[in-house]
Amino acid sequence: MEAELPSLPSLPAESVAARAALQVVRSIEPRIADAIVGELTDQRASLKLIASENYASPAVLLTMGNWLNDKYAEGTIGRRFYAGCRNVDAVETIAAEHARELFGASHAYVQPHSGIDANLVAYWAILAHRVEAPTLRRLEAKTVNNLSDADWAQLRQDLGNQRMLGMSLDAGGHLTHGFRPNISGKMFEQRSYGVDPVTGLLDYDALLATAREFRPLVIVAGYSAYPRLVDFRRMREIADEVGATLMVDMAHFAGLVAGKVLTGDLDPVPHAHIVTTTTHKSLRGPRGGMVLSQPELADQVNRGCPMVLGGPLPHVMAAKAVALAEARQPAFADYARRVVDNAGALAEGLLRRGVRLVTGGTDNHLALIDVAPDGLTGRQAESALLDSGIVTNRNAIPADPNGAWFTSGVRIGTPALTTRGLGAAEMDEIADMIAGVLAATSSGTTPEGSPSRVRYVLDPSFAAKTAARATELVAGFPLYPSIDLG
Numbered sequence: 001m002e003a004e005l006p007s008l009p010s011l012p013a014e015s016v017a018a019r020a021a022l023q024v025v026r027s028i029e030p031r032i033a034d035a036i037v038g039e040l041t042d043q044r045a046s047l048k049l050i051a052s053e054n055y056a057s058p059a060v061l062l063t064m065g066n067w068l069n070d071k072y073a074e075g076t077i078g079r080r081f082y083a084g085c086r087n088v089d090a091v092e093t094i095a096a097e098h099a100r101e102l103f104g105a106s107h108a109y110v111q112p113h114s115g116i117d118a119n120l121v122a123y124w125a126i127l128a129h130r131v132e133a134p135t136l137r138r139l140e141a142k143t144v145n146n147l148s149d150a151d152w153a154q155l156r157q158d159l160g161n162q163r164m165l166g167m168s169l170d171a172g173g174h175l176t177h178g179f180r181p182n183i184s185g186k187m188f189e190q191r192s193y194g195v196d197p198v199t200g201l202l203d204y205d206a207l208l209a210t211a212r213e214f215r216p217l218v219i220v221a222g223y224s225a226y227p228r229l230v231d232f233r234r235m236r237e238i239a240d241e242v243g244a245t246l247m248v249d250m251a252h253f254a255g256l257v258a259g260k261v262l263t264g265d266l267d268p269v270p271h272a273h274i275v276t277t278t279t280h281k282s283l284r285g286p287r288g289g290m291v292l293s294q295p296e297l298a299d300q301v302n303r304g305c306p307m308v309l310g311g312p313l314p315h316v317m318a319a320k321a322v323a324l325a326e327a328r329q330p331a332f333a334d335y336a337r338r339v340v341d342n343a344g345a346l347a348e349g350l351l352r353r354g355v356r357l358v359t360g361g362t363d364n365h366l367a368l369i370d371v372a373p374d375g376l377t378g379r380q381a382e383s384a385l386l387d388s389g390i391v392t393n394r395n396a397i398p399a400d401p402n403g404a405w406f407t408s409g410v411r412i413g414t415p416a417l418t419t420r421g422l423g424a425a426e427m428d429e430i431a432d433m434i435a436g437v438l439a440a441t442s443s444g445t446t447p448e449g450s451p452s453r454v455r456y457v458l459d460p461s462f463a464a465k466t467a468a469r470a471t472e473l474v475a476g477f478p479l480y481p482s483i484d485l486g
Contacts, residue, residue, distance in 0.1 A: 051413020255282025259336020
């Protein structure tokens with residue numbers, strides 16, 4: 001027989017809520033409860049350096065577990081396809097209000113389920129705004145997966161032969177910025193811009209020359225693995241010169257914008273026609289997306305559901321509202337500044353220990369390690385670091401000879417560890433651990449004896465020692481200290 005839950009005064013409210021939730025889950029499927037507990041245990045013991053991950057507050061997490069989940073609410077505020085949506089209307093109104101105030105945006109749409117969904121809403125809103133009555137009847141009998149390259153070409157022609165200019169994947173862009181296997185690379189006739197091959201920095205003059213020659217309908221700015229800042233005023237000038245719509249994907253650095261670390265020309269919201277973001281990275285919210293736009297695109301953006309989205313997730317919109325309310329507090333600005341300071345300290349510590357960084361450092365929340373000088377692929381380095389209690393992700397670097405799967409880089413970021421309270425001194429120690437693991441790891445061979453891009457050699461005792469060091473370091477900065485699962 002399970003022990004009775006303690007009364008509310010004996011434990012923090014977050015602990016009571018977490019224990020109660022797990023008890024209910026365990027009564028139906030104990031393996032799921034075990035996995036939930038296991039995830040918290042793993043995250044508490046490891047150094048999370050994945051730049052796109054963070055820790056949402058207990059308030060945000062608890063907001064997602066409620067009966068708002070049970071309501072269909074297709075449409076938008078006041079214009080639903082289902083009855084009984086007054087509470088969902090209130091939730092969406094509050095979330096959008098917080099988003100507009102936080103970012104200084106004219107319009108906010110908080111329904112997208114993810115960053116990719118937010119980008120799809122933005123792309124179709126731009127197309128719908130630019131093209132009054134495109135005819136798609138010819139393709140009605142086909143699904144998206146059954147469209148041939150010729151079908152996509154004809155569809156682009158029907159829509160005005162649309163063109164997109166986005167940052168290339170190896171330069172730090174995202175797959176939704178026109179990567180060919182992604183739907184963005186099929187919706188648009190696409191071309192990529194990159195970075196200077198020597199400095200690794202954006203070359204605005206080269207970008208302008210490409211835009212003048214290609215004449216895109218959409219220029220996409222923003223990044224997922226570019227360790228420097230972007231001049232959005234300059235990006236808007238380039239877009240205006242060629243008559244393009246400027247779309248900015250700020251999913252990675254939205255928290256830095258919200259925290260007023262990025263202002264003026266570094267803040268995309270005053271300069272872009274439309275801005276997309278996730279809410280779960282540096283914003284510390286639930287997993288989801290959001291679109292901010294100028295007034296002329298608001299009507300098209302609001303048609304995201306049913307245009308490309310299914311029914312909204314009211315419980316997640318509620319959690320977005322809570323996270324956005326948290327981001328409007330003064331403490332969040334301090335957090336955002338510490339994220340950047342920590343990234344700089346981590347980068348400096350790595351450079352002092354001879355680790356090569358793309359662009360030679362960072363100005364934002366992330367850094368990109370080139371592991372080729374260590375004789376490793378990104379996949380080997382990622383695995384060796386994971387063995388050592390350091391959670392990262394492999395990432396392509398400019399002109400990467402190993403492609404997007406094996407890669408020659410490892411991306412690291414500081415949003416999550418900053419949430420835990422780690423500072424510059426801890427970043428230097430982490431840099432020492434990373435440099436030590438990379439130096440201690442060598443490339444393995446295939447069974448036939450040739451070099452492998454997957455296999456690696458790392459003394460298990462060295463990995464175990466480093467993992468223990470990592471656990472000891474983060475033990476001084478407890479994760480979810482108000483949650484005690486007993």
